[in-house]
Amino acid sequence: MQPLESTTSPVAIAGPQPSPTPSQDIRKPRRWLIVLKTITSFLLDQWLLLAMGLLILLAYFFPSVGKRGGHIRSEYTVTYGAVALIFLCSGLTLPFDKLVKHARNIRLHIIVQITSFLITSSVFFGIACAASTNPSIEISILVGFIATGCLPTTINSNVVMTRQAGGDVAATMVSVTVGNLLGPFITPLLIAKLYLPATSLFSEWLPAEALNNLPALYKNVMFQMGLSVYLPLVVGQILRAIWTKKVEWIAVKFKLGKVGSVCLLALVW
Numbered sequence: 001m002q003p004l005e006s007t008t009s010p011v012a013i014a015g016p017q018p019s020p021t022p023s024q025d026i027r028k029p030r031r032w033l034i035v036l037k038t039i040t041s042f043l044l045d046q047w048l049l050l051a052m053g054l055l056i057l058l059a060y061f062f063p064s065v066g067k068r069g070g071h072i073r074s075e076y077t078v079t080y081g082a083v084a085l086i087f088l089c090s091g092l093t094l095p096f097d098k099l100v101k102h103a104r105n106i107r108l109h110i111i112v113q114i115t116s117f118l119i120t121s122s123v124f125f126g127i128a129c130a131a132s133t134n135p136s137i138e139i140s141i142l143v144g145f146i147a148t149g150c151l152p153t154t155i156n157s158n159v160v161m162t163r164q165a166g167g168d169v170a171a172t173m174v175s176v177t178v179g180n181l182l183g184p185f186i187t188p189l190l191i192a193k194l195y196l197p198a199t200s201l202f203s204e205w206l207p208a209e210a211l212n213n214l215p216a217l218y219k220n221v222m223f224q225m226g227l228s229v230y231l232p233l234v235v236g237q238i239l240r241a242i243w244t245k246k247v248e249w250i251a252v253k254f255k256l257g258k259v260g261s262v263c264l265l266a267l268v269w
Contacts, residue, residue, distance in 0.1 A: 091236015098170035124149025152183035
């Protein structure tokens with residue numbers, strides 16, 4: 001009688017083998033690579049603010065480039081050209097129904113305009129009054145500070161910054177347009193009738209003819225806004241309504257949102 005062969009395999013005798021640990025199969029990324037990726041991601045996310053800082057530095061060393069009457073004639077190419085391009089791109093990319101929806105949002109307009117004209121201006125005035133106790137600060141600078149606080153928010157920078165932050169560009173467009181329509185009427189009254197006459201330090205910087213040239217001011221403001229804001233926006237909306245699919249393809253293909261950011265950088269310079 002032949003002996004029975006063992007049915008136990010060598011693997012069974014040896015027992016189960018331990019599986020390799022993840023640290024043996026996957027190599028850990030190097031620390032410097034993680035730091036480099038983090039820095040690169042931050043620079044790409046904040047490229048607009050970093051570019052603004054660089055352009056302010058360049059404008060300091062080369063002021064003749066962006067000044068009125070300078071190399072690029074910024075009073076035309078930037079004040080009208082760059083701003084018009086921002087709003088042409090906005091008109092091409094914004095759906096008309098969203099603009100109409102936010103135009104009817106009365107609560108939004110009330111909150112934005114009260115914050116812009118009343119709350120912001122009063123905060124600026126309070127800071128100016130506190131700073132006026134310091135004799136090393138010129139009163140003329142504080143008067144300009146108060147005037148800045150009474151101005152409406154700028155249309156172009158608001159639109160570009162909102163788009164950069166991923167906000168509702170249509171709501172911003174409508175709100176700042178309303179603010180800039182009200183600005184020529186509200187801002188002179190806040191400056192000349194409310195804040196500057198409040199203290200003797202500021203009232204002496206108020207010219208006697210401060211409110212005599214308002215018609216010319218309204219004319220200039222409306223002319224500039226009409227050419228650089230409203231007309232490009234209307235043209236963009238008309239082109240979008242006629243060739244919707246083509247315009248949407250162009251907006252994605254050529255990244256029209258980035259075009260507005262570049263134009264804003266020209267305004268900063």
